[in-house]
Amino acid sequence: MARTHLYVTEAGEPIHGILAEFATPADLYHASERVRDAGYTKWDTFTPFPIHGMEEAMGIKRTKLPLLVAAGGFTGVGLAYLMQWWMSADYHMVVQGKPYGSLLSGGWQPFVPITFELGILFAAFSSLIGMLALNGLPRWHHPLLKKERFLASSEDRFFVCIEAKDANFDPDKTRALLEGAGATSIELVEE
Amino acid sequence: MSAIHPDQLTAQRLAGMARPPIEPPTDPSTGDGTLIDDPAKRAPLVLNQRSFKEVTDIICGYAENKPPIWWLPVFMLTSTIAGLGGLFITYLVITGIGTWGLTNQVDWAWDITNFVFWIGIGHAGTLISAILCLLKQKWRTAVNRAAEAMTIFAVICAATFPGIHVGRQWMAWMLFPFPNSNSIWPNFKSPLLWDVFAVSTYGIVSLLFWFMGMIPDLATLRDRADRRLRHAGDGGPILFPLLPVRTDKIRAYVYGLLALGWRFSSRHWHRYEAAYLVLAGISTPLVLSVHSIVSFDFATSILPGWHTTIFPPYFVAGAIFGGFAMVLMLLIPARELYPNMKDFITLRHLENMAKIILVTGMMVGFAYSMEFFIAYYGGNPNELFAFKNRAFGPYWWAYATMVSCNVLSPQVFWNKAMRTKPIVIFFISLLVTIGMWFERFVIIVTSLHRTFLPGEWHMFHPSMVDIMIFVGSCGVFLTLFLLFLRFLPVFAMAELKAVMPQASPHHSAEGGSSAYGMGVSPLQVDAPKGGH
Numbered sequence: 001m002a003r004t005h006l007y008v009t010e011a012g013e014p015i016h017g018i019l020a021e022f023a024t025p026a027d028l029y030h031a032s033e034r035v036r037d038a039g040y041t042k043w044d045t046f047t048p049f050p051i052h053g054m055e056e057a058m059g060i061k062r063t064k065l066p067l068l069v070a071a072g073g074f075t076g077v078g079l080a081y082l083m084q085w086w087m088s089a090d091y092h093m094v095v096q097g098k099p100y101g102s103l104l105s106g107g108w109q110p111f112v113p114i115t116f117e118l119g120i121l122f123a124a125f126s127s128l129i130g131m132l133a134l135n136g137l138p139r140w141h142h143p144l145l146k147k148e149r150f151l152a153s154s155e156d157r158f159f160v161c162i163e164a165k166d167a168n169f170d171p172d173k174t175r176a177l178l179e180g181a182g183a184t185s186i187e188l189v190e191e
Numbered sequence: 192m193s194a195i196h197p198d199q200l201t202a203q204r205l206a207g208m209a210r211p212p213i214e215p216p217t218d219p220s221t222g223d224g225t226l227i228d229d230p231a232k233r234a235p236l237v238l239n240q241r242s243f244k245e246v247t248d249i250i251c252g253y254a255e256n257k258p259p260i261w262w263l264p265v266f267m268l269t270s271t272i273a274g275l276g277g278l279f280i281t282y283l284v285i286t287g288i289g290t291w292g293l294t295n296q297v298d299w300a301w302d303i304t305n306f307v308f309w310i311g312i313g314h315a316g317t318l319i320s321a322i323l324c325l326l327k328q329k330w331r332t333a334v335n336r337a338a339e340a341m342t343i344f345a346v347i348c349a350a351t352f353p354g355i356h357v358g359r360q361w362m363a364w365m366l367f368p369f370p371n372s373n374s375i376w377p378n379f380k381s382p383l384l385w386d387v388f389a390v391s392t393y394g395i396v397s398l399l400f401w402f403m404g405m406i407p408d409l410a411t412l413r414d415r416a417d418r419r420l421r422h423a424g425d426g427g428p429i430l431f432p433l434l435p436v437r438t439d440k441i442r443a444y445v446y447g448l449l450a451l452g453w454r455f456s457s458r459h460w461h462r463y464e465a466a467y468l469v470l471a472g473i474s475t476p477l478v479l480s481v482h483s484i485v486s487f488d489f490a491t492s493i494l495p496g497w498h499t500t501i502f503p504p505y506f507v508a509g510a511i512f513g514g515f516a517m518v519l520m521l522l523i524p525a526r527e528l529y530p531n532m533k534d535f536i537t538l539r540h541l542e543n544m545a546k547i548i549l550v551t552g553m554m555v556g557f558a559y560s561m562e563f564f565i566a567y568y569g570g571n572p573n574e575l576f577a578f579k580n581r582a583f584g585p586y587w588w589a590y591a592t593m594v595s596c597n598v599l600s601p602q603v604f605w606n607k608a609m610r611t612k613p614i615v616i617f618f619i620s621l622l623v624t625i626g627m628w629f630e631r632f633v634i635i636v637t638s639l640h641r642t643f644l645p646g647e648w649h650m651f652h653p654s655m656v657d658i659m660i661f662v663g664s665c666g667v668f669l670t671l672f673l674l675f676l677r678f679l680p681v682f683a684m685a686e687l688k689a690v691m692p693q694a695s696p697h698h699s700a701e702g703g704s705s706a707y708g709m710g711v712s713p714l715q716v717d718a719p720k721g722g723h
Contacts, residue, residue, distance in 0.1 A: 029696035032457075048243060048411075049689035050460035051696055063462045069469045087368055087376035095380045113385040113484055117392040120477045124396040124470060128403050131466035135459045138451035145454060148421055151414040153455045154407070156243035 007164050007171060013190040016143040017043075017163040018174050019150060020183035025051050028158035031181035032057040035160060038177055042166035046150070046159040065130050072126025073119045080118035084111045143189050150189075161189065222611055225539035236329060236690050238534040243688050249531045250408075250682045251415055255442075258677050259528060266677075269669040276663010279656050280351070284360050290656040297639045297651040302356040304631040305661050307485055307506075309349035309668075310390060311627065313397070314478055314507070315514025316342025320400055321474035324467070330543055332686040333535045336408075337525070338518045339401040340679070344671040345517070346394040348664040353386070355660075382487035389484040396477055400470050402449075403463075408680035410450035416442035482510045489634065495577035496638030499565065505558035512551035512597070513627035515544050516620035521672060523617045525681075535682055538611050545610035548623060549601050555630075556598035573643065581637040585650060589633050596626025 007015040022028040025047070032045055036059045045058060054060070088100050099107030132138065144150045144161060153159050160183070162174050171188075178186055221227050225234045237246065283290055293300060316338040323331040354363045366387045368377050377384050416439040423439070430436045453459070483503035490502040519541065526532040566578040582590045600622040604610040641648045675681070688694055 024698075025694055025696045026698060045457040046455045047457060047460070048247075048455060049407075049685040049694060050464050051457070051694065052689075053696060054457045055461055057696070058457060060458060060461050063465045065462055065465045066469055069466075069473075073473070083368070084379045088379055091374065091376040093376075093378055093380075095378060098380060110380040113382075113480070113487075114379065114388045116480060117385075117388045117477075117484075120473050120480075121392045121395060123473050124399050127466045127469045127473075128399050131403070131462050132451065134462050135456075137453065137459070140447065140452045142452065142454055145417075145452075148418060151418050154411040154414040155247040 007169075009188060009190060015164045015171075016189040016191045017161045017165075017169075018171070018178065019144070019147060019187050019189050020160045020178035020181075021149065021152075021185045022158040022160070022182065023184055025158060027182050028160065029054065029057050031160055031178065031183065034177065034181045035162065038168065040162055040166050040168050040174075042169075043160065043162040046144070046153040046161065048154055048156060048158075063134065065127065065134060068130040068134075069123050069127045072130070073123030076122025077115055077119035079122070080115040081108075081111055084114060143191050147187070147189055149185065149187065222538040223533070225537040226542065226611060234537075234539050235692075236333065236537075237687065238537055241534060241691070243691070243693070246688060246691070247411060247415075247684060249534070250680060250684050250687075251412055253529060253676065253681050254412060254678055255415070261528065262673065262677065266670065266673045269666045269673060272666025273663055273670045274666075276660055276666055279659040279663060280355055283355060283656055283660065288356065288358055290654060292652045292654040292657055294649045294651065296642065296647045296649045297636055299356075299639065300636055300651050301632075301653055301657045301661060302352045303488075304628065304635055305664060306349050306352035306356075307631040307635075308513070308628050309345045309352075309664065310393075310485060311482060311506070311510035311513045311631075312517045313342040313345035313349065313393070313514060314482060314510035315518050316340070316345075317393075317397060317400075317474050317478040318511050318514065319518070320404070321471040321478060324471040325475060328543075329690045330540055332683050332690050333537075333540055334518065334522060334544075335686070336401075336404065336683045337522060337675075337681060338514075339397065339404065340675045341518060341521060341672065342397045342514075343394070343401060344668050344675075345514075346390065346397060347671065348668050350390060350394065351664060351667075353390075382484065382491045385484045386488055389481045393477060393481045396470075396474060400474060403466065403470065404683055404686070405680060406450055406453050407455065407463075407685040408683065409446045410453035410455065411684060412680060413443055413446040413450050416440075416446065479507055482506045489638075494638055494642065495571070495574040496581065496634070498574075499562060501558055501561055501565070505555070505562075508551050508554035508558065509597075509627060509630060512548060512555055513624060515547050515551070516623035516627070519544055519548075519616055519620040520624060523613045523620075525676065527613070529676075529681075535687065538613075541613060541616055542607075542611050545604045545616050545619075548619070549604040549610070552597055552601035552623070556594075559594065559598065577638055577641075580641050581633060584637065584641065586633065586637045586640070589629050589637070593626050593629040593633050596622040597630060600626070 009015060020031070022031055028045055028047065029051065032054065035043055036057065045054065047054070055062075092100055098110075149157075150159060160178060160181075162169060162178070168174075175186055223238060225238070227234045241249070288302075291300070291302065316335075319331050319338045320335045323335075353366070354360065357363050357366070365371070365377070366384075419439045420437070420443060423437075428438050430438050430441060483506065486502035486506035489497035490499060492498060522536055523541070526536045563578055563582075566574045569575075580586075600619050603615065603619060609615050636651050640651060692698055
C-alpha cells in the first residue's frame with residue numbers, strides 16, 4: 001500500500017492507473033498477452049461479455065470458487081440431516097410404525113429428500129455469495145466508474161487498466177506499451 | 192434501430208465501421224435464414240448482422256423507451272384479473288375452504304391441480320438455463336432470461352395454492368419447522384413436507400440464478416442511464432409531470448443498486464462464469480428432483496391411480512412439456528409485438544422448442560399408456576378399476592381432452608412446415624397448456640372421486656371461488672411477466688454478445704457477411720472452441 005499514491009496528476013489527484021481502449025476482442029486479446037508478458041500483475045481488462053480464452057491471455061489462475069461451493073453444499077447436507085434427526089428425536093411422532101430415524105438404528109430414508117434439497121440450497125447461496133466475495137462486490141463506487149469513456153465497456157468497448165499500484169508501473173513505459181499494443185485511446189484514471 | 196440516422200449509417204459505412212447492406216437469405220426454405228439443415232453451415236444466432244452496440248440499444252430500449260401502445264391496457268386488464276383473484280382469496284380466508292367445491296371424498300381438487308400446473312410450468316426455465324447450458328446449446332441465450340423470469344412467476348403462483356389450501360391460512364407458517372410454544376415439529380416422513388422444502392429451494396435457487404444472470408445486464412442499464420445523466424446536465428425526462436425527479440436518476444440508482452457495482456472486469460467474469468456453471472450443475476439435479484418430490488405427494492399414498500412408481504419421471508417429462516408450451520405462448524406474441532425481437536428469437540429457436548415439445552409429449556404419452564399396461568398387468572383389481580374409470584367413467588371427457596391435447600396435437604410437429612410456423616406453434620402450445628392442466632385434474636380428481644366404497648362416490652363441481660382463484664393466478668402470472676418486459680433486460684445481453692461471431696478473439700476484423708453463418712468457410716467456423 002506504500003506505493004498507492006506514488007503518482008499524482010498535475011492537479012494533485014492520486015492516480016489509480018492507466019486506461020486504454022481497444023476496438024475489438026482480438027485487439028484486446030493480443031494486448032493482454034503483451035501486458036501479461038511484460039510482467040504486470042495489478043491490471044485488468046474490461047469487456048462487455050466474457051471473452052473466450054481471456055484467462056490464458058491474462059494469466060488468470062483458476063478460481064477456487066468450486067471448492068467454496070462444495071463446502072457450502074456439504075454444510076447444507078450436514079445441517080439438514082442434523083435438523084431432521086434432532087427434530088424427530090425432540091418430538092417423537094409415530095408414523096405407520098416406522099422408526100424415528102437415525103443413521104444407526106435405521107429409518108434415515110425419509111430424510112433424504114430434504115437433505116438433498118438443502119444441500120443444493122446452500123451450494124447455490126455459496127456460489128453466488130462466494131463469487132461476489134471473491135470479486136470484492138458489492139462495491140458501488142470505483143475510480144473507473146467515474147470515467148465516462150469507461151462506461152462503454154458495458155456496451156461494445158474493450159479496455160485494459162494497469163493500476164499504479166503495480167510494481168512495474170511507470171507512466172511513460174506503461175503508456176508506451178499500451179500504445180504499441182494498438183490502443184485507440186489512452187487516459188489516466190484518478191483515484 | 193430506427194434511432195440511427197441514415198446519414199450516420201452512410202458515414203459509418205464510408206469509415207469502414209458499418210457492414211454491407213443486409214442480404215436476404217439465399218434459400219427461401221431456410222425461413223429467416225436460420226433453418227439451415229446443412230451441417231457444414233452454422234445457423235446465425237442473431238439475425239441482421241447486428242453489432243454489439245445495436246444489440247445493446249435494442250435490448251435496453253425495451254426497458255428505456257416508452258412501452259408499446261398495447262402495454263398499458265393489457266397490464267391494466269391482467270392486474271385487474273390478478274386483483275379479482277386476490278379478492279376471492281380474501282373471501283376464501285374469511286369464510287373457509289368450504290367455499291370451494293370440495294366434498295368429503297374429493298378433498299383435493301383445483302387447489303392442488305393449480306399448484307402442480309404452475310410448478311410444472313416453471314420447469315422449462317430451469318431446463319433452458321441449466322441443462323441446456325451444460326449441453327452447450329448456444330441458442331438458449333436468446334430465451335433463457337424470459338424463461339427464467341417465467342419460472343419465478345410460475346413458482347409464485349404455485350406457492351399460493353398450498354398456502355391457501357391449508358384451511359387455517361394464518362397457521363401456514365407451520366409448514367416450516369419454526370420453533371413454537373407447543374414444541375412440536377413437522378413430520379419429516381411426509382412427502383408434503385418434502386414438497387415444502389423442494390419448492391422453496393427451487394424458488395430461491397431459480398431466483399438466485401436469474402438474478403446472477405442479470406447482474407451484468409443491470410450494470411449495462413445503469414451505465415447507460417449514468418451516461419445520459421452526464422450528457423443531459425440538469426435536463427432530461429422526468430418521472431411525472433409534477434415530480435421533479437429525473438427518470439434516469441431513478442434508473443441509475445435502482446439498476447445501480449441491483450448491479451452490485453459490476454464493472455465488467457475479466458477477472459470478475461472468470462469467477463462469474465465458474466459460478467454460473469456451478470449453478471447450472473446443481474440446478475440440473477434440482478429441477479429433476481422438484482417435480483419428482485411433487486409426484487411423491489401422490490405416489491407415496493396408497494390410493495389406486497396415485498400409487499405408481501412411474502410418477503417421478505412421468506411428472507418431470509410433463510413439467511418440461513408444459514413449461515416449454517408456456518414459454519412459446521409468451522415469446523411468440525412478444526416477438527411479434529416488440530420491435531426487432533425476431534432478430535434474437537429466430538424461427539430456429541421456435542423450431543427447437545417445438546421439437547422439445549414433440550419429444551416430451553411422446554414421453555408423456557408413453558407414461559399414459561404404461562400406467563394402463565401396469566394397471567392391467569399388475570393384477571390389482573382396484574387399480575384396474577381406477578384406470579378404467581379414469582378413461583371411461585364420468586370424467587371420460589377430461590381424460591379425452593388430456594390425451595388429445597398432450598399426445599395427439601404435438602404430432603403435427605413431425606412436419607417441418609408446421610413446426611416452423613409461429614401461429615401453428617402458438618396454437619399447439621395453447622392446446623398443450625390446456626392438456627397439461629387437465630392431466631393434473633384427471634390424476635387428482637378421478638383417483639379421488641371413486642374409491643373403495645361405492646357409498647363414497649362423488650362428483651366434483653368447481654365453485655366460483657375455485658374458478659376465480661385460478662383465473663386470478665393467471666392474472667398474477669401475466670402481470671408479473673408484463674412488468675418484466677417493461678423494466679428488466681429481456682435478453683441475456685452479455686451472453687448473447689458472447690455467442691455472436693465477432694465476439695471471438697480469433698474473428699477477423701474484415702467483417703462482412705462471411706462470419707454470420709451464411710457464407711462461412713469451415714476454417715472460420717471452428718475457431719471458438721466450446722463457448723460460454
